[in-house]
Amino acid sequence: MSNASIAERAKQVLFPNYRQAPIALVRGLGSRVWDADGKEYLDFLGGIATCALGHNHPAVRRAVEAQLQELWHASNLVYTEPQVELAERLVSDGHAERAFFCNSGAEANEGALKLVRKWQRENGHPERFEILCAEQSFHGRTMGALAATGQPKYHRGFEPLPEGFKHLPFGDLAAFTAAVGESTAAILVECIQGEAGVRVPPPGFIAGLRKLADERGLLLVFDEVQGGMGRTGKLFSFEWENVEPDVFTLAKSLGNGLPIGALLAKERVARVFQPGTHASTFGGNPVTCSAAVAVYDELENGALVRGALGAQRLWRGLEALKADSGGLVEQVRGRGMWVGLQLADDRASRVLARARDLSLLVNAIGDRVIRLAPSLLVSDGDIDEGVQRLAEAIRTA
Numbered sequence: 001m002s003n004a005s006i007a008e009r010a011k012q013v014l015f016p017n018y019r020q021a022p023i024a025l026v027r028g029l030g031s032r033v034w035d036a037d038g039k040e041y042l043d044f045l046g047g048i049a050t051c052a053l054g055h056n057h058p059a060v061r062r063a064v065e066a067q068l069q070e071l072w073h074a075s076n077l078v079y080t081e082p083q084v085e086l087a088e089r090l091v092s093d094g095h096a097e098r099a100f101f102c103n104s105g106a107e108a109n110e111g112a113l114k115l116v117r118k119w120q121r122e123n124g125h126p127e128r129f130e131i132l133c134a135e136q137s138f139h140g141r142t143m144g145a146l147a148a149t150g151q152p153k154y155h156r157g158f159e160p161l162p163e164g165f166k167h168l169p170f171g172d173l174a175a176f177t178a179a180v181g182e183s184t185a186a187i188l189v190e191c192i193q194g195e196a197g198v199r200v201p202p203p204g205f206i207a208g209l210r211k212l213a214d215e216r217g218l219l220l221v222f223d224e225v226q227g228g229m230g231r232t233g234k235l236f237s238f239e240w241e242n243v244e245p246d247v248f249t250l251a252k253s254l255g256n257g258l259p260i261g262a263l264l265a266k267e268r269v270a271r272v273f274q275p276g277t278h279a280s281t282f283g284g285n286p287v288t289c290s291a292a293v294a295v296y297d298e299l300e301n302g303a304l305v306r307g308a309l310g311a312q313r314l315w316r317g318l319e320a321l322k323a324d325s326g327g328l329v330e331q332v333r334g335r336g337m338w339v340g341l342q343l344a345d346d347r348a349s350r351v352l353a354r355a356r357d358l359s360l361l362v363n364a365i366g367d368r369v370i371r372l373a374p375s376l377l378v379s380d381g382d383i384d385e386g387v388q389r390l391a392e393a394i395r396t397a
């Protein structure tokens with residue numbers, strides 16, 4: 001099977017909702033992937049910020065293979081140890097006290113939306129249902145998560161969306177403060193906005209939201225779906241802000257490519273999800289939870305540190321790329337192994353295609369931003385090679 005023949009078959013049978021590159025990937029190892037024509041690529045996208053430990057990581061593979069020998073699925077009518085183990089890991093540093101598992105980022109956020117409403121209701125405030133979100137945010141494609149998403153282009157055609165969401169400029173604490181009213185239940189933000197082009201808020205914004213939430217009796221929810229699990233050089237991106245959320249969500253890198261999401265919360269909040277309030281058939285599946293336990297352990301046992309070191313090299317390279325780009329690159333932003341390159345003109349899709357020709361996979365956000373989300377374990381040699389290929393792609397796009 002070739003790239004072309006797989007693409008041809010795909011066009012006959014798949015929904016036309018994605019704009020796929022004209023390649024079919026068949027294999028991955030570390031920071032390398034191969035397509036159906038046998039071409040090798042350096043992968044600086046990692047399944048859209050998902051394979052934080054690279055492809056086919058041996059410890060994750062071993063954990064999954066071992067679990068496959070035992071039990072694939074059981075439901076939540078019984079306990080399974082991998083689910084408990086993963087929850088123990090995720091609450092071990094005290095940022096949360098309880099975990100609920102599901103299958104994706106959107107599903108984790110849906111859980112968060114329900115949780116904050118229920119919590120306000122149970123605490124004597126049934127009138128508090130509204131959630132303050134940020135403009136340009138991204139929280140997923142299911143109806144609630146979509147309504148929370150601050151990008152009208154994703155709403156179009158799906159109205160009416162669920163009510164109870166207000167969008168304020170990301171980084172504008174005064175706007176968030178002014179928007180709090182009788183009906184406000186919670187604030188939901190990403191600490192760095194991934195799908196908006198890896199946008200970092202001004203210092204103090206996230207801490208300001210914490211203070212605002214405390215003063216007004218709101219819950220503070222962080223969407224760590226893209227920024228969590230080591231992407232920024234810390235386990236969770238909110239750790240850079242020294243701010244504790246009441247609730248946060250994970251997905252993407254949690255399973256290093258296997259589908260799993262998580263909703264984490266403090267005890268006083270989580271306890272309102274009593275039996276019958278919320279559930280997910282596949283949530284807490286023993287295979288994906290085993291993968292995530294291995295991911296967590298790898299992060300703790302060196303991958304986080306390696307990622308932070310590698311990121312320093314990546315950033316040095318990208319700053320040099322910017323300096324030598326003749327003004328084609330305006331800004332390098334983000335944190336850790338999570339970077340947005342702001343281009344001076346709208347050549348992002350051309351850069352993306354050119355990079356692919358040069359055997360480098362990156363991704364474009366809008367017309368002017370190139371996103372990089374390499375594995376935390378990418379080698380120094382691959383970092384240098386990736387930066388060099390990217391520089392050439394930008395120059396020749």
Ligand SMILES: Cc1ncc(COP(=O)(O)O)c(C=O)c1O
Nearest residue numbers: 104105106138139140194225226
């Ligand atoms: C911050 C954030 N939240 C939620 C989502 C949705 O996750 P999923 O596609 O797994 O539903 C994404 C996906 O890009 C995301 O970046």
